Amino acid sequence: MNKPQIPNLLLPAPLVGSDAGSFTEFTVTQRMPDIARRVIAENKFSIDINQSLEELAAELPSGYLRTLTNDTGADFHNWEKYLELYKHQHWVDVPWFFAETYFYRLILNITNYFQPGGSQCIDPFLLQKIKGLETSINSIISLCTPVEKWLIQSQQEGKPSKSSLITLLYFALWGNRVDLSLWSAFEDDRSSFDIQIQLNNILIDDSFAVTKLLTKSQNNRIDFVIDNAGFELTCDLCLVDFLLGGGFTNQVYLHLKPHPTFVSDAMVKDVVYTKDFLVQSSHPQVQSLGKRLTENLASGRLVLAEDYFWTSPLAFWEMPILLKDELAKSNLMIVKGDANYRRLLGDRSWDFTTKFADIVSYLPAPMVALRTLKSEVATGLTAEVILELANTDPNWLTNGQWGVIQLIS
Numbered sequence: 001m002n003k004p005q006i007p008n009l010l011l012p013a014p015l016v017g018s019d020a021g022s023f024t025e026f027t028v029t030q031r032m033p034d035i036a037r038r039v040i041a042e043n044k045f046s047i048d049i050n051q052s053l054e055e056l057a058a059e060l061p062s063g064y065l066r067t068l069t070n071d072t073g074a075d076f077h078n079w080e081k082y083l084e085l086y087k088h089q090h091w092v093d094v095p096w097f098f099a100e101t102y103f104y105r106l107i108l109n110i111t112n113y114f115q116p117g118g119s120q121c122i123d124p125f126l127l128q129k130i131k132g133l134e135t136s137i138n139s140i141i142s143l144c145t146p147v148e149k150w151l152i153q154s155q156q157e158g159k160p161s162k163s164s165l166i167t168l169l170y171f172a173l174w175g176n177r178v179d180l181s182l183w184s185a186f187e188d189d190r191s192s193f194d195i196q197i198q199l200n201n202i203l204i205d206d207s208f209a210v211t212k213l214l215t216k217s218q219n220n221r222i223d224f225v226i227d228n229a230g231f232e233l234t235c236d237l238c239l240v241d242f243l244l245g246g247g248f249t250n251q252v253y254l255h256l257k258p259h260p261t262f263v264s265d266a267m268v269k270d271v272v273y274t275k276d277f278l279v280q281s282s283h284p285q286v287q288s289l290g291k292r293l294t295e296n297l298a299s300g301r302l303v304l305a306e307d308y309f310w311t312s313p314l315a316f317w318e319m320p321i322l323l324k325d326e327l328a329k330s331n332l333m334i335v336k337g338d339a340n341y342r343r344l345l346g347d348r349s350w351d352f353t354t355k356f357a358d359i360v361s362y363l364p365a366p367m368v369a370l371r372t373l374k375s376e377v378a379t380g381l382t383a384e385v386i387l388e389l390a391n392t393d394p395n396w397l398t399n400g401q402w403g404v405i406q407l408i409s
């Protein structure tokens with residue numbers, strides 16, 4: 001039977017910024033203006049660029065979407081098409097996912113990211129990304145040390161270690177708490193957590209099923225849809241390292257953003273920067289991780305890929321066919337983070353008890369989502385759990401304290 005191309009169910013309405021009192025409203029009217037102003041404060045753009053960024057910040061709460069001028073970005077014509085649907089609408093009235101992705105694309109338009117000149121390819125969020133990595137160095141050391149031990153153990157035992165893999169899945173999950181669009185790298189270091197204590201905060205945990213799937217056949221590839229640079233990326237790279245070195249797979253593709261977006265989202269250059277940062281560390285186990293990553297990149301066992309789909313406002317089921325065919329070759333897709341989860345759901349207001357599998361029925365390969373909750377969407381929860389969370393932690397949907405590991409195979 002052919003797989004459906006869209007969710008099995010009727011699509012509910014998308015989240016929008018005009019939902020009074022919602023986190024989406026808070027994001028469009030306050031967080032996004034703050035982020036635009038942080039770009040001004042943390043860079044040395046010209047007075048004209050800063051003025052234009054300030055205008056963008058000021059128009060978000062009650063203004064209209066502006067058009068995109070042709071900045072020669074490879075995705076410019078696609079954005080012209082996406083914008084057709086929402087001409088002359090207020091920022092708060094368009095689907096939230098569209099508003100956010102367009103906002104980040106506009107920042108690049110304003111800062112002349114795509115055009116030849118002094119600010120071409122300047123990542124407006126670079127300072128945050130670097131700081132995020134540097135401040136988490138102690139957590140990175142604490143993680144790299146056991147990873148090396150587990151690798152040696154699995155190589156000695158000649159078989160993949162499921163328990164170590166589960167631990168690394170947990171690190172990859174909780175690494176997603178560190179999100180620089182919500183918590184600036186200049187505030188607290190959120191990279192330190194105890195995964196044993198955090199176990200109680202995993203609302204759905206399919207990690208064991210993931211290890212079973214991965215030990216069934218070890219010669220296939222894994223595709224990792226990456227989220228944030230910094231500590232989260234380092235956790236993900238530890239997982240990748242263990243998947244490759246621990247006998248779970250022989251090839252991993254990392255899917256990365258083609259341009260800066262959502263503040264901390266990782267691009268190819270951020271992976272390279274992180275790998276070099278690890279290699280240059282004076283800590284032996286951190287350095288070894290960097291060297292293994294370098295070798296895996298050189299041998300093609302680790303492949304870095306980028307696609308403009310990942311910075312588009314499209315739902316996962318609207319993925320271009322070429323990318324979908326590519327992902328169909330995967331033994332497992334690992335989809336990281338909140339924004340990617342929102343893309344899987346089309347950022348729509350599904351009832352939280354809806355079966356995840358019924359929504360993502362269109363996927364071309366098995367998939368596990370590792371997501372800490374930072375937006376008002378959820379699936380696969382029981383009514384009892386939802387009620388209990390609402391009573392005990394009113395901000396459970398958005399405070400990043402709760403997580404899910406949801407597998408669809």
Ligand SMILES: O=P(O)(O)OC[C@H]1O[C@](O)(CO)[C@@H](O)[C@@H]1O
Nearest residue numbers: 179181227337338339340374375
């Ligand atoms: O880095 P992540 O996990 O994708 O989180 C980004 C998400 O966090 C937010 O910044 C807050 O919800 C959203 O804008 C977005 O969904």
